[in-house]
Amino acid sequence: MASRLNTRAAAAQIAWQIIDKGQSLDACLSAFFEQNDFSPQDRGFVQELVYGVCRWHGELDWVASQLLQSPIRKKDRVVHFVLLVGLYQQRHLDTAAHAAVSETVSACQQLGKQWAKKLINGCLRSAQRTEYTLPQDVDSLCHPAWIRDAIIQAWPQHATAILSANNARPPMCLRVNSMRSTRTDYLARLTEQKIAATPDPFARDGIILTQPTPVTNLPDFSSGACSVQDTAAQIAADLLAPQPGMTVLDACAAPGGKTAHLLERCDNDLQLDALDISASRCLQLQATLDRLQLTAKVTTADASDATQWPPSASGYDRILIDAPCSGLGVIRRHPDIKHHRRPQDIDQLTQIQAALLDALWLQLKPGGRLLYMTCSVLPAENHLQIDQFVRRQKGVMLPAVPHPNALQLEHGVQTLPGVHAMDGFYYCLLEKTLG
Numbered sequence: 001m002a003s004r005l006n007t008r009a010a011a012a013q014i015a016w017q018i019i020d021k022g023q024s025l026d027a028c029l030s031a032f033f034e035q036n037d038f039s040p041q042d043r044g045f046v047q048e049l050v051y052g053v054c055r056w057h058g059e060l061d062w063v064a065s066q067l068l069q070s071p072i073r074k075k076d077r078v079v080h081f082v083l084l085v086g087l088y089q090q091r092h093l094d095t096a097a098h099a100a101v102s103e104t105v106s107a108c109q110q111l112g113k114q115w116a117k118k119l120i121n122g123c124l125r126s127a128q129r130t131e132y133t134l135p136q137d138v139d140s141l142c143h144p145a146w147i148r149d150a151i152i153q154a155w156p157q158h159a160t161a162i163l164s165a166n167n168a169r170p171p172m173c174l175r176v177n178s179m180r181s182t183r184t185d186y187l188a189r190l191t192e193q194k195i196a197a198t199p200d201p202f203a204r205d206g207i208i209l210t211q212p213t214p215v216t217n218l219p220d221f222s223s224g225a226c227s228v229q230d231t232a233a234q235i236a237a238d239l240l241a242p243q244p245g246m247t248v249l250d251a252c253a254a255p256g257g258k259t260a261h262l263l264e265r266c267d268n269d270l271q272l273d274a275l276d277i278s279a280s281r282c283l284q285l286q287a288t289l290d291r292l293q294l295t296a297k298v299t300t301a302d303a304s305d306a307t308q309w310p311p312s313a314s315g316y317d318r319i320l321i322d323a324p325c326s327g328l329g330v331i332r333r334h335p336d337i338k339h340h341r342r343p344q345d346i347d348q349l350t351q352i353q354a355a356l357l358d359a360l361w362l363q364l365k366p367g368g369r370l371l372y373m374t375c376s377v378l379p380a381e382n383h384l385q386i387d388q389f390v391r392r393q394k395g396v397m398l399p400a401v402p403h404p405n406a407l408q409l410e411h412g413v414q415t416l417p418g419v420h421a422m423d424g425f426y427y428c429l430l431e432k433t434l435g
């Protein structure tokens with residue numbers, strides 16, 4: 001992409017790559033900002049537009065269909081995304097009306113689609129004058145039908161809140177590195193920098209920022225004073241509760257948010273094996289450890305195949321399986337999940353999760369504890385997965401899960417976005433009997 005693009009043209013091109021071409025939002029944005037020198041303010045605006053179009057795509061696409069006499073040809077699809085960027089500004093941002101139209105129209109020229117200026121100008125001016133009645137409530141319209149139906153079926157009483165939270169902007173949450181400072185001290189440092197923040201009521205190392213900010217603004221971020229991590233993810237360390245000196249396996253560890261938290265809690269005094277199947281993600285995991293000056297043995301391997309990595313000969317006191325999952329509990333942070341996930345993925349994921357549980361159970365010491373968790377709200381990946389595991393295996397005890405704010409299920413606990421003030425996670429503790 002050329003650096004001459006304005007923010008609207010950049011956002012249209014990135015959203016097109018994410019939604020039509022299946023690329024990941026994080027990867028697309030980082031690649032774009034590596035190649036294009038945008039000011040921090042412009043970066044923030046491009047990001048806002050891209051997230052907004054991914055979140056509200058169902059609504060924006062429906063309005064576009066009312067405005068266009070016929071769909072835009074495939075080879076000009078980027079123009080369709082220019083229109084969505086314009087509609088997003090009109091319907092969800094307080095961008096001045098004339099700028100939303102004129103700057104968006106000029107994006108057509110920048111993208112080499114001069115012919116589309118009149119079309120986009122006409123559509124956006126017409127949209128400004130029209131009140132639309134949507135065919136269904138906006139939060140439902142902005143989810144693929146299969147995801148919406150799965151959420152309604154699983155959590156009928158909470159579905160409205162979950163669907164709405166999935167489309168909302170999530171807060172930026174920090175985890176203070178307890179080896180470096182107390183949360184109170186770090187809050188004071190944020191105040192000095194004029195960054196408004198409050199202690200997280202549910203995570204003991206957690207801080208919630210009033211407004212998101214680039215990590216470069218956070219005091220000593222680069223030297224490891226804190227990390228960015230949602231409340232729900234921070235609770236894992238409390239639930240697994242490793243003690244200094246223990247032998248710990250983090251089986252699906254990259255990019256290392258929870259590995260690092262476990263180590264910080266024990267003053268870096270754990271024999272910690274961190275595995276991940278992805279070599280590139282293992283590099284990110286090592287970078288996380290390096291920034292925080294923590295030590296773990298990082299290995300690229302399929303954790304469900306112990307011939308690929310050397311398990312501790314005496315077994316593990318604690319095992320964390322932060323399993324690969326649909327991610328349907330973190331849509332508010334990764335709205336591209338709505339565009340990329342397919343119903344058939346769920347079967348494949350549940351098989352991988354079951355294989356990880358069965359294989360890693362063998363590596364747990366008698367009396368040891370395993371925490372199984374996902375960032376999903378689908379029962380098949382969560383409590384139904386554990387129901388089946390408990391039926392298959394012998395010697396499994398299920399200790400209470402001491403979670404501060406979650407739904408208690410027969411097996412494990414569940415948090416729901418829009419209900420528990422955090423991402424949607426499932427957690428279950430499994431203890432191996434001594435006999």
Ligand SMILES: C[S@@+](CC[C@H](N)C(=O)[O-])C[C@H]1O[C@@H](n2cnc3c(N)ncnc32)[C@H](O)[C@@H]1O
Pocket residue numbers: 233251252253254255256257258259275276277278281301302303304322323324325352356
């Ligand atoms: C939810 S993410 C883990 C996030 C990580 N625990 C953290 O807190 O930063 C799941 C990870 O599992 C990895 N994974 C998937 N299948 C795996 C397998 N069979 N063995 C090991 N890792 C696997 C993925 O590459 C991905 O990095």
